[in-house]
Amino acid sequence: MGKNEKKTITKQAVDFPAWYQDVVREAELAEVSEVRGCGIVRPYGLKIWELIKAELSRQLEADGVENVYFPIFVPLENLEAEQDHVEGFAPELAVVTHAGGEELTNKLAIRPTSEAAMYKTYAKWIQSYKDLPLRLNQWANVVRWEKRPRAFLRWSEFLWQEGHTVFANETEARAEVEKMLSIYQSLYQFLAIPTFTGRKSESEKFAGAVMTLTAEVMARDGKAIQGATSHYLGTNFAKVFNVTYLGADGETHFGHQNSWGLSWRSVGALIMVHGDDNGLRLPPNIAPVQVVIVPIYKDDATKSEVLAYCSDLNQSLSKQYRVKTDVRDAQTPGFKFNYWEVRGVPVRLEVGAREAAAKKVTLFRRDTDTKEEVDLDHLPERLQQLMVEIHDNLYQQAKALADQNIHRIESWDEIEGQTGWFEASWSEDPLTEKQLKEKYGLVSRVLLSTQEEVAPKNSKCFISGKPAKHDWLFAKCY
RNA sequence: CGGUGUGUAGCGCAGUCUGGUAGCGCACUUGCCUUGGGAGCAAGGGGUCGCAGGUUCAAAUCCUGCCACACCGACCA
Numbered sequence: 001m002g003k004n005e006k007k008t009i010t011k012q013a014v015d016f017p018a019w020y021q022d023v024v025r026e027a028e029l030a031e032v033s034e035v036r037g038c039g040i041v042r043p044y045g046l047k048i049w050e051l052i053k054a055e056l057s058r059q060l061e062a063d064g065v066e067n068v069y070f071p072i073f074v075p076l077e078n079l080e081a082e083q084d085h086v087e088g089f090a091p092e093l094a095v096v097t098h099a100g101g102e103e104l105t106n107k108l109a110i111r112p113t114s115e116a117a118m119y120k121t122y123a124k125w126i127q128s129y130k131d132l133p134l135r136l137n138q139w140a141n142v143v144r145w146e147k148r149p150r151a152f153l154r155w156s157e158f159l160w161q162e163g164h165t166v167f168a169n170e171t172e173a174r175a176e177v178e179k180m181l182s183i184y185q186s187l188y189q190f191l192a193i194p195t196f197t198g199r200k201s202e203s204e205k206f207a208g209a210v211m212t213l214t215a216e217v218m219a220r221d222g223k224a225i226q227g228a229t230s231h232y233l234g235t236n237f238a239k240v241f242n243v244t245y246l247g248a249d250g251e252t253h254f255g256h257q258n259s260w261g262l263s264w265r266s267v268g269a270l271i272m273v274h275g276d277d278n279g280l281r282l283p284p285n286i287a288p289v290q291v292v293i294v295p296i297y298k299d300d301a302t303k304s305e306v307l308a309y310c311s312d313l314n315q316s317l318s319k320q321y322r323v324k325t326d327v328r329d330a331q332t333p334g335f336k337f338n339y340w341e342v343r344g345v346p347v348r349l350e351v352g353a354r355e356a357a358a359k360k361v362t363l364f365r366r367d368t369d370t371k372e373e374v375d376l377d378h379l380p381e382r383l384q385q386l387m388v389e390i391h392d393n394l395y396q397q398a399k400a401l402a403d404q405n406i407h408r409i410e411s412w413d414e415i416e417g418q419t420g421w422f423e424a425s426w427s428e429d430p431l432t433e434k435q436l437k438e439k440y441g442l443v444s445r446v447l448l449s450t451q452e453e454v455a456p457k458n459s460k461c462f463i464s465g466k467p468a469k470h471d472w473l474f475a476k477c478y
Numbered sequence: 479c480g481g482u483g484u485g486u487a488g489c490g491c492a493g494u495c496u497g498g499u500a501g502c503g504c505a506c507u508u509g510c511c512u513u514g515g516g517a518g519c520a521a522g523g524g525g526u527c528g529c530a531g532g533u534u535c536a537a538a539u540c541c542u543g544c545c546a547c548a549c550c551g552a553c554c555a
Contacts, residue, residue: 008490008504017549025489036547092554113555147479147553154554206555214555229555261555296514303513334515341515352514362514441551477554 011277016221023271024151027280027343037149037156047288049264055190059183060137068136073108074117081240088207092144110143118164119241129247134166152268153478160263166255173256177232180260181213184228192283192394193217193273194402195227198448203430210234216446218402219272222420224445224475227269230260273398280344281366283394284387291317292345293325296333296352309356346390367393412463415440421475425468427461442474
C-alpha cells in the first residue's frame with residue numbers, strides 16, 4: 001500500500017481546521033472530553049507543554065521571579081471590584097453556587113485569571129517601598145467558558161503561567177512589561193516560531209489594563225494566534241485592592257502593577273506553525289522524543305543482532321538526547337515510520353542487518369522528509385549539527401511563510417479576495433476597527449514595537465481616510 | 479446566542495426513505511506466518527442503536543419531546 005493511501009489526516013489545503021483536529025487526534029496529543037469545551041491532554045501532548053514550561057521556568061527563575069500558588073476559587077465580589085475587568089470576563093465566568101451541600105451566600109468564581117484573587121493579599125504583603133518590587137508567578141489552571149472552544153487554542157479550562165508584579169513607579173513597571181515580552185519572544189524562538197511583537201489596540205487590550213503588549217504568531221493558513229501577553233495595569237487594580245506602600249518620602253503611593261501570561265495555546269501554535277500534511281513537525285528543543293530508532297529484521301538471527309546494535313546505539317545517544325527505540329514486534333517498519341512521522345519526531349534512525357554489518361545508520365529527518373546514510377563514528381557529530389539545522393530550517397520556513405503572507409494595503413478595498421495579514425496605516429479609531437470586523441472579519445493584531453516611534457507610511461487611514469497614526473497589522477484570528 | 483449538521487462497538491461509518499434476529503472497515507485478543515514505507519491468513523471478544531414517551535404483533539428505522547456534541551458565525555486577553 002502506498003504512502004498516501006491510508007492517510008487519516010485531512011490535507012491542509014483542503015480544510016485547515018479539520019487538518020488541525022486530525023493532527024491533534026492522530027498524534028495522540030489530546031482529545032475532547034465529555035465536558036463541553038474541555039480537553040483531555042494525553043501524555044505525548046502534555047510532555048510538549050512540560051518541555052515548554054521547563055524552558056520558561058528556567059528563564060523566569062534566572063530573572064528572579066518566584067513561584068506562588070493561590071486558590072482556584074475567587075470570591076465573586078473581588079472580581080466585581082474592577083469595573084472594566086468584570087465586564088471583560090463576566091460572560092465567560094464559571095461560578096460555584098453550591099458547596100458542602102448548601103447554597104453559598106458568597107458565590108465563588110473559578111478564576112478566569114488571578115488579578116482579583118491575588119491583589120488583596122498583595123496589599124497585605126506590601127507595606128514599604130522596601131517590599132518592592134514584588135515579582136511572583138503562578139502555574140495554574142484557569143477557566144473561561146468561551147462560546148467556541150478549540151483544542152489547545154481555546155479550551156474552557158487551560159493550563160498557563162501568570163506573572164503578577166508590583167513596582168514603585170510607572171517607569172520600572174513599564175520596563176518589565178517590555179522585558180517579559182522579550183522573554184516570550186525568546187521562548188517562541190526556542191520553539192522555532194517567529195513572533196510579531198508590540199502593542200494591542202484600545203479595543204483589543206486586556207480588560208482592566210492600561211496597555212497590553214502581545215506576541216502574535218501566524219498559523220500556516222494565515223490566521224493570527226496570540227502567543228503571549230504582557231500587561232501594564234497601571235494603578236487600576238492597586239486602587240481597587242488598596243495595593244499601597246509607604247515611600248522614602250513618607251507618603252503613601254499606589255503600586256504600579258503588571259501581569260503577563262503564556263498558556264498551552266503555545267502547543268496549538270506549534271502545531272499550526274510547523275505541521276504539514278503528514279502531521280506534526282517538532283523542533284528538537286521540545287520534541288518529547290528527539291531521536292527514534294526503528295529496528296528492522298527478517299529472522300531470529302538478524303533480529304538479535306539488530307536489536308543488540310540498536311540497544312548500544314540507544315544507550316550511547318540517550319546520554320545527550322531523548323531517545324526511544326521502537327521494539328514493538330507486531331508492527332512493520334513501514335507502520336512505525338508513519339507512526340513517528342505523524343508525531344513529528346525530528347530524527348529517525350533506521351537500523352537493519354545492512355546497517356549493523358556496515359556500522360552505519362539510515363537517518364531520516366522529519367523537517368525535510370529526506371534520508372541519508374551516516375557512519376556510526378560520525379553520528380554524534382551529525383546529530384549535533386542536525387538538531388541545530390532542523391531548528392533553523394523550521395524557523396526559516398515559518399518566517400518566510402509569515403513574511404510572504406503579510407500584505408501592505410493602502411485602502412481596505414484591497415482586502416477583498418486576499419488572505420493572510422495586512423499592514424496598513426490606521427487612525428486607531430475604534431469605530432473603524434468595528435467596521436473592519438463587520439465587513440471582513442479582521443481585527444487589529446499588533447502595532448509592532450519597531451513602528452511605535454515611526455510615522456505611518458501613508459498619512460491617511462486605510463478605512464476612514466482621516467489622519468493615520470501608525471502602521472498596524474490586521475488579521476483574522478483563532 | 480444564530481445557522482448547518484451529527485448521535486449505531488474504542489475509532490470511522492452503512493443500515494432509517496420502504497418497521498421483521500445488529501452490520502462493515504480499522505483497532506483489540508489468540509495462533510500461525512511475516513517485518514527496508516501503514517503485511518497476510520484463521521479463529522474470537524466487544525452494542526441499553528444519545529435519552530424519554532408514543533404508535534405497532536414487532537421500532538436503530540415511524541411520531542412527539544428532550545439532551546449532547548461538532549462545524550460555520552457572533553463572542554473571546
